[in-house]
Amino acid sequence: MERPFKRFAIVVLDGVGIGEMPDAAQWGDAGSDTLGHLLMAEKPALLNMQRLGLGNIRPLPNLPPAAAPEGSFGKAAILSKGKDTTVGHWEIAGVITRKPFPTYPDGFPERILEPFRKSIGRGVLGNRPASGTEIVKDLGEEHMRTGRPIVYTSADSVFQVAAHEEVIPIEELYRICEVARRLLDGEDRVARVIARPFVGQPGAFRRTGNRKDFAAPPPGQTLLDLMKDCGLQVTSVGKIASIFGHRGFTRALEAHNNSEVMTQTVQALKESGEGLIFSNLVDFDMIWGHRNDADGYARGLEEFDAGLAELRAAMRRDDCLIITA
Incomplete structure (x- = not known):
């Protein structure tokens, strides 16, 4: 059977949440709505993501839905116990964390x-x-x-x-x-x-x-391991490889900020064979999120949105691009 897609590119906008989970209060995150709050306060222009269907997921301030979205769209909920980088990325790759990793609100014993x-x-x-x-x-x-x-x-x-x-x-x-x-x-x-x-x-x-x-290595086999074992190319861009203990990849491309991640992702799309390209735009979390820098965050979203044109231009007809957070 012919596969409809031969390459997948997963681009993680690190921390760009679209609303709280039902258990958000357990993690000190009641009322969280990163994207909604940014759109209300800063009004960034996100025309490319809007065309793909970002505004169709749920009502968002200053981002109306597209009449005919160019992409599929939806909102995903996490099953794992936890909310951090490791837990979220592992779940994207098929590993559910049933027991949360330990935290140390009073420092280390x-x-x-x-x-x-x-x-x-x-x-x-x-x-x-x-x-x-x-x-x-x-x-x-x-x-x-x-x-x-x-x-x-x-x-x-x-x-x-x-x-x-x-x-x-x-x-x-x-x-x-x-x-x-x-x-x-x-x-x-x-x-x-x-x-x-x-x-x-x-x-x-x-x-x-x-x-x-x-990072602690995943406790079980991931999607990345399976794809690699099947002879497919699995490319990490940025910090992704470290989240999986550098396991399951055929190559890892170094990138330290959003700009470098986008450049390397576009390059990987131009030259990679069948398989997966997995990228993380770390600045949303590391630079702007932790510092509550709404203006920088909004500008970063606009830069990513503008860069989507080049990224999509590098795609082939049988590629699938997944933008998530």
């Missing part, structure tokens, strides 16, 4: 920190839930003076380690994160350990593009 400090031969700073930019602002100078990495978490299941690149070199920071990944197992098996390097001087610290994620 000594059963984690004591062996971690011993293994890396250093003390740590922080150990609390925090915004990455704020905790670096608060503790960056002390970190530079003591050489101790800054450890923090968030509402998600993450163990994050921030360090100045001139104090703890990149490769050493990655080694420290690998130690944490090995130690965080069993009941403390967090979804991701994240290296968060930064540069600059007190009062002017800034993150670099050398972030690296060390």
